[in-house]
Amino acid sequence: MDYKKLLSKFGWPLLLVALAALPLAGLVGPGFSSHVLITVLLTAAMAQAWNLIGGYGGQVSFGHSVFFGIGAYGAAFAVCVGKTSPWPGMIVGAVLAAVTAVIVSYPCFKLKGHYFAIATFAVVEIFNRVFMIWDWVGGAVGLDYTILEDGWRNFTWSVDKRGYYLGALVLFALVFTITRVIERSRFGYYLRAVREGQETAESLGVNSTGVKLTAMALSAFLAALCGAFFAQYNFRVDPPMVMSLDMSMKFVLVAILGGIGTFWGPLLGALVLIPLQEYSRAYLAKLGSGVDLIIFGLIIILMMVYQPGGILGILTGSRKRQARLRARLAAEGGAK
Amino acid sequence: MSEMLQVRGVSMKFGALLANKDVSFDVEEGAIVGLIGPNGAGKTTLFNCVAGFYKPSAGSIRFRGEEIAGLPSYKVARKGLARTFQVVRPLKEMSVFENILVGAYLGHPDNKHARKVAEECLEICFLQEWRDWPAGDMTIGNKKRLEVARALATSPRMILLDEAVAGLTSTEVREMVEVIKRLKANGLTVLMVEHIMEAIMPIADKIVVLASGEKIAEGAPKDIVRDPKVITAYLGKKYAETMDKGAGA
Numbered sequence: 282m283d284y285k286k287l288l289s290k291f292g293w294p295l296l297l298v299a300l301a302a303l304p305l306a307g308l309v310g311p312g313f314s315s316h317v318l319i320t321v322l323l324t325a326a327m328a329q330a331w332n333l334i335g336g337y338g339g340q341v342s343f344g345h346s347v348f349f350g351i352g353a354y355g356a357a358f359a360v361c362v363g364k365t366s367p368w369p370g371m372i373v374g375a376v377l378a379a380v381t382a383v384i385v386s387y388p389c390f391k392l393k394g395h396y397f398a399i400a401t402f403a404v405v406e407i408f409n410r411v412f413m414i415w416d417w418v419g420g421a422v423g424l425d426y427t428i429l430e431d432g433w434r435n436f437t438w439s440v441d442k443r444g445y446y447l448g449a450l451v452l453f454a455l456v457f458t459i460t461r462v463i464e465r466s467r468f469g470y471y472l473r474a475v476r477e478g479q480e481t482a483e484s485l486g487v488n489s490t491g492v493k494l495t496a497m498a499l500s501a502f503l504a505a506l507c508g509a510f511f512a513q514y515n516f517r518v519d520p521p522m523v524m525s526l527d528m529s530m531k532f533v534l535v536a537i538l539g540g541i542g543t544f545w546g547p548l549l550g551a552l553v554l555i556p557l558q559e560y561s562r563a564y565l566a567k568l569g570s571g572v573d574l575i576i577f578g579l580i581i582i583l584m585m586v587y588q589p590g591g592i593l594g595i596l597t598g599s600r601k602r603q604a605r606l607r608a609r610l611a612a613e614g615g616a617k
Numbered sequence: 618m619s620e621m622l623q624v625r626g627v628s629m630k631f632g633a634l635l636a637n638k639d640v641s642f643d644v645e646e647g648a649i650v651g652l653i654g655p656n657g658a659g660k661t662t663l664f665n666c667v668a669g670f671y672k673p674s675a676g677s678i679r680f681r682g683e684e685i686a687g688l689p690s691y692k693v694a695r696k697g698l699a700r701t702f703q704v705v706r707p708l709k710e711m712s713v714f715e716n717i718l719v720g721a722y723l724g725h726p727d728n729k730h731a732r733k734v735a736e737e738c739l740e741i742c743f744l745q746e747w748r749d750w751p752a753g754d755m756t757i758g759n760k761k762r763l764e765v766a767r768a769l770a771t772s773p774r775m776i777l778l779d780e781a782v783a784g785l786t787s788t789e790v791r792e793m794v795e796v797i798k799r800l801k802a803n804g805l806t807v808l809m810v811e812h813i814m815e816a817i818m819p820i821a822d823k824i825v826v827l828a829s830g831e832k833i834a835e836g837a838p839k840d841i842v843r844d845p846k847v848i849t850a851y852l853g854k855k856y857a858e859t860m861d862k863g864a865g866a
Binding site: 466467470471473474476477478480481482483484485486487488489542 | 694699708711715718719723728767771
């Protein structure tokens, strides 16, 4: 077996083992670098959740902050209003997000390409406004956590970040493993076929609407779990923080930066972007707010112009493409 | 021979335009039936009605005794009626094998069987050496055969070929004709829309001729080429003469 096959078979489990070993090696604690590590895992999970429908399914959604927000509100509502553990809120929130995704997406899927993307923009605005004026969930002020006892029951840790790290790792492992299983299954092939040509897929017996709705529901469910984690990590939630175009952009851009529709793309995107964002925010803050966003925007522009395949495209795509062209030339030369 | 497909009184209107008017014909099980006619005769429209891409304005289409007019295309495909596209539509970013695999999953949900079926279809359509090629990067001849391979992979009872030979070089035409013969040998029923008479006449069991949306003739290829209505509307005298000479020689 060559190294590529070995990597594709064992690369993923090995990475998980290595990540799980980090806290045991004493590399995860209360410091800033642990915060960056947790944010990388969370962001990679978010981008991968989006990648299911946006990358593999080709339905570019700018509405994922809505599902993320529903998940965040689910957990926060359970803690702040229900005065209980966030766990039931997380699950209910995720299910509600999936149901919302199906209801909202069904009419939006009648639109194709850019029009679908534009419709999802509107969805974010609608939900943002509704949550802004909805007093039951705190309105514009949002929901603030009171001080809770540290531990898994409350899913909160005030100083030591190891609990959050493990939580983020579980979330990351869950989303990526689901993606890997789907990628190699019949459903995964159907999803990519719908992206590549809806009518063609239908001519092969694929119920394209059903496939897209299923992927969207799953994607929203996972995005909502990420949102719940986000609320637990920040001890609060309000509409601009979770249900905004800024947040939606994060889902989309991390995936695009890393490589859309690929398994490793979301992780690569998060690995590059998050440290950049967090450290520039920490060290360049004196230059004014938003410096991280300027750098981020610049990278995205350069990426779109020079390598639409993302970081993964830089690593593999160009070489593959060259090999393919060489093979083609050889074949044509042979035919003559 | 029993009827695989029965088209009865099918009309298709697009606003004021009548693309098909009261068309009726049968496709017998195991036969190759050709649908010919001049440009704008309504061949592709009729074809799309059968494949579930359009809902006919009137009439009935029965496949193996079941009404399929107006069914969405994926349901038509699930009933065992597969199609190809006139303008090829490869799933570009996927490999040739993956393209065919998507079709194979229809009849074989489990991975192992689907892969086996896909490999067989690769072979039937002379695509083995292109197996891992990105489907969007192939020549038109290969793409046309990929259309057939993908449709074939759905394990259909009947296959609809929309101008499978158009735009091919003479070598590619021969390959495609061989593929179509193989389909028939495998017990498939074939309905093909075609412009290239040299490709369709030798292999078709029956020809249906459309002109201005209406059926003007139906019969064996040798009778069709002598039908005065068909000659006037489509073939032209010259073609009839060459066919006569060919038959006489």
